[in-house]
Amino acid sequence: QTDYGFNMRVSAIIAVALGWITSASAFGVPDVLQKIEQKLPTREAPPPKYFSEFTFLGPYAQWNWSSYPKREGSLRQYPHYDLRYFGEALEPQLQNAGIKVLMQTYLATFRDLGVQTWLMHGSLLGWWWGKKVMPWDLDADVSVTEADMYFLAAYHNMTIYYYQYDGCPEGCFFQLEINPYHKYRERDDYMNFIDARWIDMQNGLFIDITAARYDPGHEMGVGVMYDKHDHEFKDKYIFPLLDTTFEGVQAKIPYRYKEILASEYGKGALSKTDYHEYDLPMQRLCVSMGTDKGLVTDSMQKGCSGFL
Numbered sequence: 001q002t003d004y005g006f007n008m009r010v011s012a013i014i015a016v017a018l019g020w021i022t023s024a025s026a027f028g029v030p031d032v033l034q035k036i037e038q039k040l041p042t043r044e045a046p047p048p049k050y051f052s053e054f055t056f057l058g059p060y061a062q063w064n065w066s067s068y069p070k071r072e073g074s075l076r077q078y079p080h081y082d083l084r085y086f087g088e089a090l091e092p093q094l095q096n097a098g099i100k101v102l103m104q105t106y107l108a109t110f111r112d113l114g115v116q117t118w119l120m121h122g123s124l125l126g127w128w129w130g131k132k133v134m135p136w137d138l139d140a141d142v143s144v145t146e147a148d149m150y151f152l153a154a155y156h157n158m159t160i161y162y163y164q165y166d167g168c169p170e171g172c173f174f175q176l177e178i179n180p181y182h183k184y185r186e187r188d189d190y191m192n193f194i195d196a197r198w199i200d201m202q203n204g205l206f207i208d209i210t211a212a213r214y215d216p217g218h219e220m221g222v223g224v225m226y227d228k229h230d231h232e233f234k235d236k237y238i239f240p241l242l243d244t245t246f247e248g249v250q251a252k253i254p255y256r257y258k259e260i261l262a263s264e265y266g267k268g269a270l271s272k273t274d275y276h277e278y279d280l281p282m283q284r285l286c287v288s289m290g291t292d293k294g295l296v297t298d299s300m301q302k303g304c305s306g307f308l
Contacts, residue, residue, distance in 0.1 A: 081204035
């Protein structure tokens with residue numbers, strides 16, 4: 001009886017197994033795998049593009065663009081404007097002046113908001129060569145932490161600010177706009193690598209603001225930060241931020257600015273004085289080692305031998 005019962009159980013197991021094989025064969029193994037795959041968690045797709053820009057060349061080709069570097073692609077992408085506020089394009093010299101105003105108002109606003117922001121990329125290079133926007137620059141680059149980007153999105157998104165200055169004695173308006181897709185942290189978001197913008201509402205000019213995020217699973221270990229434009233850097237190269245000035249306004253720069261510039265532009269960018277048909281003035285920039293440690297100042301003292 002025991003053997004008979006055992007044989008019955010074995011037969012039942014074999015029958016079930018054969019039934020599964022027959023069923024799977026009839027249903028199709030690829031179909032089964034597809035159903036299993038559908039139950040697995042899928043990666044979130046990158047969001048659509050948020051910001052809209054106006055890029056042109058056409059009737060403005062008669063302007064002298066020889067001194068203005070050309071980005072990837074056939075069209076020059078530097079003369080970009082926000083579509084909502086674009087009226088007519090500015091000549092390169094006027095656009096360069098407009099970027100200076102944008103940087104001055106942006107830095108002043110973020111200081112008032114209590115949000116730390118720092119110069120990066122071309123703007124940091126402009127600081128190195130005289131604490132100004134480069135004469136050929138038609139845009140600017142600044143960064144904030146990811147935490148501060150969340151703060152700005154929660155409390156200051158779409159806020160408008162009013163400034164009076166020599167070029168606008170009756171006052172002009174500037175808008176801070178946060179890209180809602182700044183929350184998407186993956187690096188495949190090629191349409192939204194800009195997390196926020198500071199926009200001149202009179203002409204549509206803007207400067208880009210990117211968030212520096214931590215990558216906890218980076219192969220280089222802890223402390224690696226990145227932006228969605230595929231720049232990577234260790235936090236020790238950024239913090240603590242150094243106080244300085246840019247276009248006559250209080251500003252901040254990364255702690256190891258020289259290494260950052262050399263890594264991005266090459267060591268020659270720190271000493272080459274001719275670029276895009278311009279002769280750059282020699283600047284002697286030093287970090288004060290006195291009571292104002294951490295404040296970057298111009299210096300002509302004998303102890304400061306040119307570039308750091």
